Ligand SMILES: O=C(O)Cc1cc(O)ccc1O
């Protein structure tokens with residue numbers, strides 16, 4: 567396998583062609599595109615969105631994507647959409663042990679998707695879903711198009727290869743991939759693989775403002791990598807699975823959707839290696855808010871109150887003096903869904919396993935388990951590296967509703983609340 571080529575920079579205006587002369591120069595839509603190609607525009611924002619938020623790309627392809635078959639419904643009962651597909655959210659903290667990848671049945675990226683929590687309303691373009699995807703089979707002559715939202719994929723076990731209309735990307739655990747709304751892709755695996763997915767129905771993810779941090783730091787724009795144009799040459803039909811308004815549809819078409827010979831623009835799949843995240847933390851005292859770990863944010867219409875923040879807890883030094891260093895006990899207006907890619911999470915060193923998940927919804931109290939509290943309250947405060955660890959959080963202003971799958975079929979940790987039971991009343995009256 568040869569190493570893939572990428573182009574660097576979040577939101578850049580990229581130009582790429584797989585065949586010399588395919589990309590029009592000086593205009594987007596010449597009377598005749600070179601090499602017999604068709605021009606097609608994909609808009610990821612309203613035409614009139616402000617320049618900083620405007621996303622669109624021009625695709626030059628062998629056939630326009632309108633050449634396809636008629637859609638019929640497709641059954642995938644575990645792929646859910648919006649708050650309406652969840653059950654009443656109990657006000658308890660919830661945690662799940664890792665769900666193994668099943669071996670008996672063939673599961674690709676589409677059939678292996680298991681929605682865990684949902685909020686919002688896809689028709690109102692608000693909210694998101696957090697899914698697990700359990701994969702043991704590559705998509706072959708099959709592509710997926712999600713008109714409901716962009717997808718942020720967080721591989722947890724196994725490397726994933728994404729063939730997209732705009733080219734090919736590979737990602738392994740520690741890296742993440744952002745797939746824009748409406749762009750066709752398929753996922754190839756080498757063996758049993760598991761990933762977390764954020765499906766974002768709202769405003770597209772962007773880099774957070776840096777405020778007093780300045781012009782550098784956190785996720786730097788150049789570390790986001792876009793693919794170069796690549797097209798499939800092999801003949802034969804394709805099945806397209808399309809998610810549209812919370813319903814899945816399928817069709818058959820004679821050609822491949824991966825027929826884009828050249829493209830330019832700023833709407834593109836991206837990958838990002840979290841090892842490149844420039845982490846900031848306290849160098850004096852106190853535990854800062856986790857917003858310092860924001861990689862990407864999907865804003866809502868209320869300033870500072872995200873539809874979804876993607877936050878990571880990467881390897882970092884803990885040096886704060888006279889401080890309880892792990893997260894504090896807290897209740898949060900925002901709702902917190904977490905996963906663990908590898909290693910240990912400092913607030914729950916034993917109970918939260920790689921591949922597991924937790925849900926601390928709006929105003930649900932949570933914090934370090936009794937063991938972590940005991941340890942951190944008594945540890946010598948020498949500089950200490952939290953190493954070989956990567957947890958993440960999808961944080962949303964909208965309360966998450968677990969799905970029936972999450973509460974009935976997944977590995978719910980029925981004893982989760984016990985992890986705080988030993989936090990006894992230690993008050994001593996002076
Ligand atoms: O609850 C959690 O584990 C996530 C979290 C981490 C942190 O450092 C501060 C607040 C917070 O919600």
Ligand SMILES: [Fe+2]
Nearest residue numbers: 898902926932
């Ligand atoms: Fe929290």
